[in-house]
Amino acid sequence: MKQAAKSPITRVRHVALAVPDFKKTAEFYRTAWGLEVAHKESDVVFFATPGHPEQYILRVREDAAKRVDLIAFAAENSSEVDALAQRLGSAGVRLATEPGSMATPGGGYGFRFFDPDGRLIEVSSDVEQRASRALEPRESIPQKLSHVVINSPDVQATKRFYEQHLGFRLSDWLEDRMCFMRVREDHHILAIGQGPHTSLNHVSFEMRGIDEFMRGTGRLIRQGKEPVWGPGRHSAGDNTFTYFTDPVGNVVEYTTELERIEDDETWQPRTFSTEPDVADQWGTAGPFEPMVPAMFNSPDQGLWTPSPL
Template identity: 70%
Template sequence: MNLSTTPRSPITHLRHVAIAVPDYEPAVEFNRGVWGLSPVADDRDVSFFAAEASSEQYILRVRRAAEKRLDLIAFGAENAAAVDALAERLIAAAVRIDREPGKLDTPGGGYGFRFFDPEGRLIEVSSDVERRAARALEPRESIPRKLSHVVINSTDILNTKAFYEQHLGFRLSDWLEDHMCFMRTRIDHHILAISSGPHVALNHISFEMRGIDEYMRGSGRLIRHGNKPLWGPGRHGAGDNTFTYFMDPNGNVVEYTTELEKIHDDETWVPRRFEATPEAADQWGTGGLITDAMIPAMFNEPDNGLWTPSPL
C-alpha cells in the first residue's frame, strides 16, 4: 500500500506525442508499415496513429511541415476538475498558457489545456477523451502495445526537472550519472526522462511491446527492412527495460522496449544513481555502451517549434 504523504500528481499517464516533419509520406509509411502502428485518422497533412492494444485514441501524431519540430507532448489527467485545478496553479505561477481549458477538437475530443514548459516545449493535459476499443495482442504479434515514454533534451536539466516536479507533480525515479533523470507520476518507472543536451530537442519516443519475444521479433523486422539499430538489442540498468533504438525517416530516434520497472511505493523508493558503465548501460552485454551512431542521433537537431503554438 502506498502511504506517501506527498500529494499525488494530477498527471495519470503519457497520452501521445505529436511531431511535425518535412518528409511526411515516408513518415506515414514507416509508422503504419514497418513500425506497426494503426492509422485512425488523416486529412492529407496530418495522420493519427494508434496502438492496437491501447485504449488511447492515438499515441502518435505526425504533421506535414516545412521544418521538423516537436509539436507537443500530451499527458492525461483524472478528470476535468483536475485539469482546471492544474491550469489555475500554472496561471498563478506565471507559466505561459497557450490554450485555456476547454473542449478538444482532436480525435476522441475531451477537455484540456496547453502551456509551455520553461524551455518552450508545448505540453497538453487533458481528461475525458473518448476511449478507443482495444484488443489484447496475440503471442508473437510484434507491434507496439502502447506508448511507453518520451525523452527530451534540455540545456538546463535541473531547472527543467524542477518545473515538472513542482508544477506537475512528477517524482524522480533514478539518475544516470548527472546527465539524465527518469521521472514518474504513477507506478511506471518513467513516462518522461530529461537528458542533458547541447540544444533543446526531442531525444526519443519509446513504444512498449507485448513481451521479450515480441520485442525481439519487432527488432528483427526492422532489421530485415534495412533499418540498422542505432543501439541494441540490450537491457538498461535504470528502468530495467529492454531497448532497441532506430532512426525514423526524418531523423527522430524511436525505441522498442518492454518490461519497464514498476515502482509501487513512493514512500520507500530512494532514487538511485547509475554510472555509465557497460554493465549499467546494458545488463545483457548484447548492445554494450552507447554507440557512436546513437550519440548524435539522440541529440537530434535543435527544435524549431519552441514557444510556438501547434496549428492543431
Template identity: 65%
Template sequence: MTAAFRPITHLRHVGIGVPDYGKALEFYKNIWGLQPVADDSGVTFFATPADPEQYVLRVRQDQDKRLDLIAFGVNSPEEVDELARRLAAGGITLDREPDKLDTPGGGYGVRFFDPDGRLVEVSAGVAQKPFRELEERESVPKKLSHVVINSTDVAATKAFYETYLGFRLSDWLGDLMCFMRSGTQHHILAISRAPSVSLNHISFEMRGIDEYMRGTGRLMRAGHRPLWGPGRHGPGDNTFTYFLDPNENVVEYTTELETIEDEEAWEPRVFDSTSPQSQDQWGTGGSMTETMLPVLLKQTDGGLWTPSPI
C-alpha cells in the same frame, strides 16, 4: 506549490512535425506497426490495437522537423482547471486556456510551454476506443511507453515537472539524465542533458521479449539498422532497441520496464553513467557513444515556443 497535487495518470500521445510526411506515414504504418485511425490534410493519427487511447502518435506535415507536443492524461476536468490555475499563479503563460478539444476522442484540456519551450497538453474526458490484448508473437507496439527530452538545464526542467505536474524522481543516470514517474511505471518521462533543446526519443512498449525481438528483426530486415541495441538498460531495467525514422527522429522498442509499487518507500538511485552495465546489462548493444550519441547531439527542434497549428 504543494507536492500533494499529483494529477498526471499517464502519457497519452506525442505529436511530431516532419518535412517528409509520405515517408513517415509509410514507416509508422507498414514498418513500425502502428495503425492510422484518423487523418486530415497533412496530419495522421496513429494508434495501437491494444491501447484504449484514441492515438499514441500524431504525425503532421511541416517544413521543419519539430516536436509539436507531449500530451498527458488526468482524471477529471476539475484537475485540468486546477492545473491551469496553478500555472497562472506561477507566472506560466498558457498557450490554450482550458476548453473542449477537437482532436479524436474529444475531451477537455489545457496547453502550456515548459521552461525549454516545448508544448505540453494535459487533458481529461477523452473517449476511449475499442482495444484488445495482443496475441503471442504479434510484434506491434502495445502502447506508448515513455518520451525522453533533451534539455540544456536538466535541474530546472525537472523542477518544473515536479512542481506543477507532480512528477516524482525514480532514478538518475549520473548527472546526465533523470527518470520521472507519475504512477507505478518507472518513468513515462526522462530528461537528458544536451547542448540543445530537442526530442531525444519516443519509446513504444511491446507485448514481451519475444515480440520485442521480432519487432526489432522486422525493422532490420526492412533495412533499418539499429542505432543502439538490442540490450537491457540499468535504470528502468527495460529492454531497448533504437532506430531512426525517415525524418531522423529516434524511436525505441522496449518491454519489461520496472515498476515501483511502494511509492513512499522508494529511494531514487544514481547509476554510474560510465558503467557499461548501466548502459546495457546484457552487453549486446555496445556503447551508446559509438552510434546513438552522435545522432542525439545533432538533433534540433524547429518548434520551440511555437504553438502547434493543430
C-alpha cells in the same frame, strides 16, 4: 515526513511530431513500426495501436520545420485539468490555450502550456476511448506508448519544473546526464537528458513481451534498418531496448518490462553509470557513446510556438 501531493498526471497520451518528409515518415510508422492509422487528413496522420484504448499515441504532421508539436498527458477528470491550469497560470507559466473542449480526435477537455524550454505540453481528460484488444503472442507491434525522453540545456531546471508544477517524482539518474520521472507506478513516463539544445531525445513504445520485442527488432533489421543501439536491457528502469531512427532522424524505441515502483514513499532514487556493463545489463547492445549524437537530435524548430492543431 509530509507525503508529497499526488500528481494530477496519470500517463502520457501521445507525442505529436511535425516533419518535412511527411509521406516517408508516415509510411515508416504504419509499415515498419507497426502502428495503425486511426484518423487521416491530407497533411496529418493520427496513429494508434489495437492494444490500447487511447485514441492515438502518435501524430505525424507535414511541416517545413522539424519540431515536436506537443507532448500530451492525461489527467483523471476536468476538475484536475481546471485546477492545474489555475495553478500554472498563477505561477506565471505561459498558457497557450485555456481549459476547454478539444477538437482533436476523441474530443475531451484540456489545455496547453509551455514548459521552461519552450516545449508545448497538453493535459486533458474525458477523451473518448477507442475499441481495443489484447495483443496475441508473437504479434510484434507496439502495445502502448511507454514514455518520452526530451533534451534540455538545463536538465536541473527542467526537472524542477515538472516536479514543482506537475507533481512528477524522481525515480533514478543516469550519471548527471538524465533523470527518470514518474507519476504512478511506472518507473518513468518522462525522462530529461542534458543536451546541447532543446530537442526530442526519443519516443518509446512498449511491446507485449520479450518475444514480441525481439521479433519487432528483427523485422526492422530484416528491412535494412539497423539499430542505433540495442537490443539490450537498461539499468535505470530495467527495461529492454532497441533504438532506431525514423526517416527524419527522430529516435524511437521498442521496449518491454519497464520497472514498476509499487512503494512510492520508500523509494530511494539511484544513480547509474554509462559504463557498458552497467548501461546494458545483457552486454549485447554495443557501446553507449556512438548513439549519443542521434539522441541529441537537431534543435527543435517550434519552441514557444503553438501547434496549428
